[in-house]
Amino acid sequence: xxxxRIAHEVRDAIEARYIAGSExxxxxxxxxxxxxxxxxxxxxxxxALAMLREQQQIRSGAGGPxxxxxxxxxxxxxxxxxxxxxxxxxxxxxxxxxDRKETAxxxxxxxxxxxxxxxxxxxIRRLRLADRxxxxxxxxxxxxxxxxxxxxxxLSGSLYELLEARYGRAVYRHxxxxxxxTIDAPHAELLEMPVGAAALFAxxxxxxxxxxxxxxxRSVYRGDKFDFTTVTFSARRSQPAGAGTRSRTHGARPTxxxxxxxxxxx
Numbered sequence: 001x002x003x004x005r006i007a008h009e010v011r012d013a014i015e016a017r018y019i020a021g022s023e024x025x026x027x028x029x030x031x032x033x034x035x036x037x038x039x040x041x042x043x044x045x046x047x048a049l050a051m052l053r054e055q056q057q058i059r060s061g062a063g064g065p066x067x068x069x070x071x072x073x074x075x076x077x078x079x080x081x082x083x084x085x086x087x088x089x090x091x092x093x094x095x096x097x098x099d100r101k102e103t104a105x106x107x108x109x110x111x112x113x114x115x116x117x118x119x120x121x122x123x124i125r126r127l128r129l130a131d132r133x134x135x136x137x138x139x140x141x142x143x144x145x146x147x148x149x150x151x152x153x154x155l156s157g158s159l160y161e162l163l164e165a166r167y168g169r170a171v172y173r174h175x176x177x178x179x180x181x182t183i184d185a186p187h188a189e190l191l192e193m194p195v196g197a198a199a200l201f202a203x204x205x206x207x208x209x210x211x212x213x214x215x216x217x218r219s220v221y222r223g224d225k226f227d228f229t230t231v232t233f234s235a236r237r238s239q240p241a242g243a244g245t246r247s248r249t250h251g252a253r254p255t256x257x258x259x260x261x262x263x264x265x266x
Contacts, residue, residue, distance in 0.1 A: 011048035091130040120144035176204035198223035
């Protein structure tokens with residue numbers, strides 16, 4: 001049997017025995033033990049583990065043993081960047097800039113950003129990757145007057161960190177709508193998915209602490225790589241004693257009741 005075929009069979013056996021049904025961070029046996037278990041050379045086990053890493057089913061840290069990872073990137077109800085989420089999962093985040101330009105805001109973009117139609121905006125379109133695997137196509141529009149010179153910056157990292165570091169403007173809150181879609185041909189090619197596969201489409205507005213609109217985003221996420229979690233409260237939840245009679249809107253976190261249930265990664 002050809003060595004490549006054997007490595008694929010060992011990969012499938014490791015996946016079935018040690019990965020399927022395991023919790024994230026579960027530790028796999030050593031290469032030596034796996035080689036003895038499956039009756040193959042350690043080089044074959046090493047090749048099988050490399051394939052599992054490429055599939056983002058396992059990761060290895062600083063010479064340690066391989067551990068199981070959740071192949072989906074979960075967005076919790078707090079505002080964190082794509083870069084932060086990927087690093088927390090042990091992945092290496094990166095971006096490929098697909099387009100960057102200054103343009104005039106059309107009626108839809110202007111309405112969402114609260115600016116007059118035709119106002120100059122910066123349009124940035126990026127492919128977001130984790131361990132070189134495509135995860136999402138993100139588009140963002142920002143008022144040009146707030147971020148002059150942004151298009152000349154390195155846009156391969158966290159956009160939010162760049163906005164705060166250079167312009168002193170931090171995105172504090174997101175209002176977001178998420179829809180289930182089937183992916184079209186242009187996005188399928190970028191995300192390396194079949195046309196018609198399940199995906200998530202998100203539109204969001206980013207605000208600073210004072211309620212000023214900083215960005216409009218429209219993103220397509222791989223349905224097999226992303227999920228979003230929410231925290232919700234009963235609409236009939238009783239008000240704590242002594243809280244007064246003023247009505248308040250409750251969101252994901254009781255300490256910030258005006259914030260939406262979910263927040264966006266960028």
